[in-house]
Amino acid sequence: MRHILAILFFTGILMPCAFAQKDSSGVKISTNKFVRLNYENDFFTQTDDYYTQGIKLEAVNPVFRYSPIMWLLPRLNNSTVQYGLSAVQDCFTPTSITSNTILYGDRPFAGYVYLGHYKTSANYYKKQLLTSEVDIGAIGSCAECEEEQKAIHSAVPGNTQPDGWQYQIGTGLMVNYKLRYEKALYTDTAVDVDAVGQMNAGTVYDYAFAGITFHLGKMQSYFLTNHTTAFQLYAVVQGWVEGVAYNGTMQGDLFTHNSMYTLSYKQINPVVLGDSYGICLSYKKTSVTYSVTHISNEIINGNYHGWGHIDITVYF
Numbered sequence: 001m002r003h004i005l006a007i008l009f010f011t012g013i014l015m016p017c018a019f020a021q022k023d024s025s026g027v028k029i030s031t032n033k034f035v036r037l038n039y040e041n042d043f044f045t046q047t048d049d050y051y052t053q054g055i056k057l058e059a060v061n062p063v064f065r066y067s068p069i070m071w072l073l074p075r076l077n078n079s080t081v082q083y084g085l086s087a088v089q090d091c092f093t094p095t096s097i098t099s100n101t102i103l104y105g106d107r108p109f110a111g112y113v114y115l116g117h118y119k120t121s122a123n124y125y126k127k128q129l130l131t132s133e134v135d136i137g138a139i140g141s142c143a144e145c146e147e148e149q150k151a152i153h154s155a156v157p158g159n160t161q162p163d164g165w166q167y168q169i170g171t172g173l174m175v176n177y178k179l180r181y182e183k184a185l186y187t188d189t190a191v192d193v194d195a196v197g198q199m200n201a202g203t204v205y206d207y208a209f210a211g212i213t214f215h216l217g218k219m220q221s222y223f224l225t226n227h228t229t230a231f232q233l234y235a236v237v238q239g240w241v242e243g244v245a246y247n248g249t250m251q252g253d254l255f256t257h258n259s260m261y262t263l264s265y266k267q268i269n270p271v272v273l274g275d276s277y278g279i280c281l282s283y284k285k286t287s288v289t290y291s292v293t294h295i296s297n298e299i300i301n302g303n304y305h306g307w308g309h310i311d312i313t314v315y316f
Contacts, residue, residue, distance in 0.1 A: 027075075029062045030082035030225040036060075036313040044308020045292065049095040050107055051307055052149070060084040067117055073132035074179075075121035080225045086116040088135070091145035092249050095303070097162035102261045105301060109168035110249040111145030112204060113137045114176075122223045127184030127194075129223055135178070139204055139253050140171030167260050172253025176202030182213070184223065191215070192222050196240065203255060204248035211240025211274075219280075227315050232282040236291065242272045247298070263299065272296050278309070287313040 038056035042048060064070065064083035075081050094106035114137025122129045146165035153159040180198040187193070192215035199208040215222055217234025250268060252259040278291020294306040 027065075028080045029065065030080050031062070032082050032225060032227055033061050033316040034059075034227070034313050035316075036311055038309065038311040040293075040307050040309045042305070042307040045306040047305070047307075048097065049093055050298070050302075050305045052091050052093045053145075054088070054090040054307075056086055056088045058084055058086045064117075069117040069134055070119055072134055073117070073119040074130070075119055075132070076123050076128055076130045078125075079121035079123045079128075079130075081119060081121045082225050084118045084120070086118065087113075088116065088137075089113045089143055089145070089148075090249075091143070091149065093149075093162070094164070097149075097164060098160055100163045102167050103164075104261075105263075105267065105299075107250055107299060107302065108259070108261050108263065109146075109165050110139065111141075111143030111168065112139040112174050112249070113143045114174050118178075120225065122225045124221065124223045127187060127223050129182040131178070131180040133178040133180075135174065135176045135202070137174040138171060139169055139174050139248055141168060142171055169249065169252050169262065170256060170258035170260070172203065172248070172256030172258070174202070174204045174248075174253070176200055176205055182222075185212075187221070190217060190219075192219070194222065196238075203253055206246035206254075207242055207244045209240045209242035209274075211238060213238045227287075229284045232280065232287075234280055236276070236278050236280060236289075238274075238276040240274050242274065244268060244270050244272060244298075250298070267300055269296070269298055269300055269302075272298055276309075282313075285315040287315075289313075 036058040040054035042052055060082050064085055070083055090112055092107060092110040094103045096103060114135040116133050116135040118131060118133035120131045149162050153161055178200045182194045182196050185193045185195055194213045196211045196213055214237040215234055219232045219234040220228045247268060248254060250263045252262040273296040276291050276293040278289055280289040289311050291309045292306060297303055
């Protein structure tokens, strides 16, 4: 994870120096500039299994439009566009992290890291938003989830050291392409109801989902990409249904069959339900969000699972 964070830092700092020039494409570009730290952990829901931890660092800056990968990403017509980079590490474990043998029928240990390029375009008048993203990284021991989980457990007195990471999903290339479309069904000064559709295709994740999102409270329009410094406090409630075609964190990388243990597609639920609820506080140049997510069992004989999410955004 530290290597991919270094890449993101290097790109975010040096690209403005290397590419600073006036845009001549005619595209309306958001003036947003921010960094955001996202942290997810099932510790918030008092569990330590399945999706156990996720870290995501984002940077949004108009200069990122000069990345050649951005040309692969579509945008909405007559929209305002913002360009971002992200560095992600996600870690997964079975229901027990104290067994030194493979727990057959349970989720494998797994972890991945990637660097993502994404483009968000918003049409305020039609109340539409499209996010397109390309992620490139790797799944396997290079994600360093084993080392990180052991370090965390060592830092907390009384915690046992996790065992079983030697059976984690084998190393493979991670390339994924994501499209997410959101459209307002109803919008008012204090209420925003949006339909959401998303698809992901690649070597680790292949799925599609549809859902609905509610924003309730004192807030600017969800479809305005330029941040306001005014006080905002609102709740976010989401629900969705997901159709799963492939999940490399349980089945292994799509094209690399070097894992000691994986689940077959017959052992995985093809339909997963999810919900999330949280609250966002934003004032001046800082925004903080806390939410809790629950999903139905991803494995046929598995359990429902939940985790907490917190993100901190600083605007410039």
